[in-house]
Amino acid sequence: xxxxTQPTSMDCxxxxxxxLPCNHSTISGNEYVxxxxxxxxxxxxxxxxxxxxxxxxxxxxxxxTEDRKSSTLILPHATLRxxxxxxxxxxxxxxxxxxxxxxxxxxxIP
Amino acid sequence: xxxxxxxxxxxxTVTGKKLxxxxxxxxxxxxxxxxxxxxxxxxxxxxxxxxVEVTDKGDxxxxxxxSRKEKRNFPLILExxxxxxxxxxxxxxxxxxxxxxDTQYFGPGTRLTxx
Numbered sequence: 180x181x182x183x184t185q186p187t188s189m190d191c192x193x194x195x196x197x198x199l200p201c202n203h204s205t206i207s208g209n210e211y212v213x214x215x216x217x218x219x220x221x222x223x224x225x226x227x228x229x230x231x232x233x234x235x236x237x238x239x240x241x242x243x244t245e246d247r248k249s250s251t252l253i254l255p256h257a258t259l260r261x262x263x264x265x266x267x268x269x270x271x272x273x274x275x276x277x278x279x280x281x282x283x284x285x286x287x288i289p
Numbered sequence: 290x291x292x293x294x295x296x297x298x299x300x301x302t303v304t305g306k307k308l309x310x311x312x313x314x315x316x317x318x319x320x321x322x323x324x325x326x327x328x329x330x331x332x333x334x335x336x337x338x339x340x341v342e343v344t345d346k347g348d349x350x351x352x353x354x355x356s357r358k359e360k361r362n363f364p365l366i367l368e369x370x371x372x373x374x375x376x377x378x379x380x381x382x383x384x385x386x387x388x389x390x391d392t393q394y395f396g397p398g399t400r401l402t403x404x
Binding site for chain 2: 220221222223224225266275276277278279280281282
């Protein structure tokens with residue numbers, strides 16, 4: 180599985196868009212990009228995933244660069260409840276193991 | 290409500306005393322998995338199961354056992370716990386072939402302390 184690189188921590192003002200970057204320069208053609216978040220020692224929560232097209236759901240948007248070597252998770256209007264650790268994972272679809280790194284600790288500032 | 294439940298949520302035990310952490314899901318998922326989470330190390334997979342009676346090792350299986358006799362249950366067994374197994378444990382389940390997607394659910398976690 181391709182490894183990912185994320186900043187250790189980020190801050191974002193409440194109500195602004197939070198943009199979380201992820202580098203995955205060794206991603207292979209059939210590997211997906213997945214994003215999860217974990218709020219204060221709760222179980223990880225699925226956010227979104229994509230292969231090469233940009234994706235949007237009710238929680239977030241995922242922008243994947245054309246060469247697929249990096250992606251950005253966008254929380255359009257961050258709230259205090261979005262404070263969490265965000266994990267970017269690259270994985271073959273259906274692969275039994277998700278390899279979580281250490282993620283980005285996002286803090287939303289009032 | 291679709292959910293993964295774990296019991297107990299908190300447990301303090303002593304070295305060598307066998308224990309079992311239960312995991313149950315109500316979504317008829319084929320795939321179930323156990324992770325442990327330690328500071329600075331992220332989540333690491335212990336064991337996973339693709340269906341009843343089918344289990345396999347993850348990244349850190351030493352010191353753990355699992356069984357999958359029923360589709361809904363996937364208990365984690367520590368035959369002789371040691372202090373280095375003090376950790377936060379998560380169970381997860383998913384539809385087969387959908388690991389990582391919006392069908393994957395994690396339990397609330399079990400915080401285990403081994404003295």
